[in-house]
Amino acid sequence: MKRVLRRSVLIFIITIAFIGGMCFFAFELLTNAEDWANQPYNAHIVGSGGLAQAGIIYDRNGEILAQTIDEKRVYNDNESVRKGLLHVVGDNSLNISTAIQSRYRSQLTGYSLMWGLNMPQSLRVSHDMKLTVDAKTCAVAYDMLTNYDKKGACVVYNYKTGEVICSVSTYAYDPGAPPEITEENESEYDGVYVDNVLSSTYTPGSIFKIVTAAAAIENIPDIYERTWNCTGSEEIGGSAVTCVSAHGELTFKEALAHSCNIVFAELAVELGSDKMTAEAEKVGINKSFSVDGLKTASGSYDVSNANTNQLAWSGIGQYTDTVNPMQMAVICGAIANGGTPVEPTLIKSSTNELLKSLNLTSNKSGKELFSPDTASKLDELMRYTITGYYGDDLFGDLKVCAKTGTAEIGNGKDPNAWMVGYSQDEDCPLAFACVVEDSGFGIEYAGPVAEAAMKQAAQCIRDQKN
Numbered sequence: 110m111k112r113v114l115r116r117s118v119l120i121f122i123i124t125i126a127f128i129g130g131m132c133f134f135a136f137e138l139l140t141n142a143e144d145w146a147n148q149p150y151n152a153h154i155v156g157s158g159g160l161a162q163a164g165i166i167y168d169r170n171g172e173i174l175a176q177t178i179d180e181k182r183v184y185n186d187n188e189s190v191r192k193g194l195l196h197v198v199g200d201n202s203l204n205i206s207t208a209i210q211s212r213y214r215s216q217l218t219g220y221s222l223m224w225g226l227n228m229p230q231s232l233r234v235s236h237d238m239k240l241t242v243d244a245k246t247c248a249v250a251y252d253m254l255t256n257y258d259k260k261g262a263c264v265v266y267n268y269k270t271g272e273v274i275c276s277v278s279t280y281a282y283d284p285g286a287p288p289e290i291t292e293e294n295e296s297e298y299d300g301v302y303v304d305n306v307l308s309s310t311y312t313p314g315s316i317f318k319i320v321t322a323a324a325a326i327e328n329i330p331d332i333y334e335r336t337w338n339c340t341g342s343e344e345i346g347g348s349a350v351t352c353v354s355a356h357g358e359l360t361f362k363e364a365l366a367h368s369c370n371i372v373f374a375e376l377a378v379e380l381g382s383d384k385m386t387a388e389a390e391k392v393g394i395n396k397s398f399s400v401d402g403l404k405t406a407s408g409s410y411d412v413s414n415a416n417t418n419q420l421a422w423s424g425i426g427q428y429t430d431t432v433n434p435m436q437m438a439v440i441c442g443a444i445a446n447g448g449t450p451v452e453p454t455l456i457k458s459s460t461n462e463l464l465k466s467l468n469l470t471s472n473k474s475g476k477e478l479f480s481p482d483t484a485s486k487l488d489e490l491m492r493y494t495i496t497g498y499y500g501d502d503l504f505g506d507l508k509v510c511a512k513t514g515t516a517e518i519g520n521g522k523d524p525n526a527w528m529v530g531y532s533q534d535e536d537c538p539l540a541f542a543c544v545v546e547d548s549g550f551g552i553e554y555a556g557p558v559a560e561a562a563m564k565q566a567a568q569c570i571r572d573q574k575n
């Protein structure tokens with residue numbers, strides 16, 4: 110009897126272990142099979158890095174960005190388009206994890222759990238994808254950034270529909286001929302697999318004055334009646350805060366247009382760390398958000414341990430402040446949109462059922478970042494920065510509102526140049542953020558990139574309407 114019992118228990122344990130193992134295997138298969146099948150080393154799809162059966166990727170105008178010809182992945186025939194869109198489209202490898210060909214590889218190849226990669230032709234639907242980007246605008250922005258031979262990012266998006274028209278990250282390489290990165294050439298390709306638009310954060314410098322200005326508008330009732338006298342240097346919290354030159358007497362509006370550090374440093378200290386933190390939180394500096402299911406890198410505003418002088422510097426985008434380029438474009442888009450942003454998207458349409466069911470391509474309103482009143486006042490201030498300071502012909506006939514930034518980053522490097530803003534034109538509702546690392550003045554380096562990308566994006570949108 111005892112022996113029978115012992116055998117029963119043994120069989121019971123073996124059965125449980127077997128069922129457990131089967132469950133584990135089924136779970137692994139269900140959750141990972143797609144990745145296994147799409148690995149570039151899968152012998153069935155070798156030769157094109159897993160993209161032998163992938164559909165065509167088009168830009169918004171139907172220009173082919175990537176397609177498979179005779180089982181070989183072929184990219185656009187223009188070199189600037191190929192390099193400019195490297196981080197959006199991706200190459201044959203999975204090195205750029207945020208690129209469409211990495212993120213949506215199974216949708217492009219038509220993988221299904223039932224058939225794997227071998228779905229019968231009769232059941233196969235087209236796996237093509239149309240993106241929101243304009244190849245020409247991306248090529249123009251890429252060429253401008255490459256002229257400097259600097260790392261950087263440029264994004265332009267339609268703040269009414271959320272469609273990203275331009276998204277360029279440098280350094281880049283040709284997806285048709287990926288380089289072998291060695292010790293000798295690694296500086297040339299530093300950070301090349303990272304999409305700086307989505308996944309990098311930078312010291313903002315003066316573009317952060319938009320956030321400080323919003324906090325001042327909301328918390329200092331007589332802000333528009335005040336005047337300041339900038340002498341070029343001011344002792345705040347025990348050490349000096351300086352401007353490039355003495356700005357003289359300034360109103361609030363002039364202080365933003367001339368980007369006076371002293372005024373905004375004083376405002377940050379007067380507002381205090383709680384109100385500054387509340388404003389930074391409200392506009393989402395410390396948060397990341399989703400672009401077609403992919404999280405952007407979150408910026409940072411943290412003055413919890415800052416002394417008075419550090420709080421002052423935090424209000425002008427220095428200290429430990431960081432922001433992400435896509436986030437800055439969305440903040441500008443929100444101002445243009447009366448305070449509430451539309452979430453950015455890169456996918457215009459797809460023939461893939463799964464992608465359709467993910468509902469990635471519809472316009473979604475985000476959370477309010479500014480009250481309508483604050484948005485309208487910021488709009489006026491940022492418009493004056495162009496009309497009253499830089500000159501209204503900077504962006505051709507576009508009515509642009511903007512802010513530049515020259516962010517000191519230390520370590521013997523030159524500043525990061527920034528320009529962010531948007532166009533007020535009804536027919537060209539475009540917001541932008543451009544950054545050029547280790548360069549110089551915002552207007553001098555980021556300005557021409559922003560100008561070229563905005564003019565080309567506007568032309569693209571206007572041509573489509575005609």
Ligand SMILES: [Zn+2]
Pocket residue numbers: 339340341352354355356357368369370371372
């Ligand atoms: Zn000043």
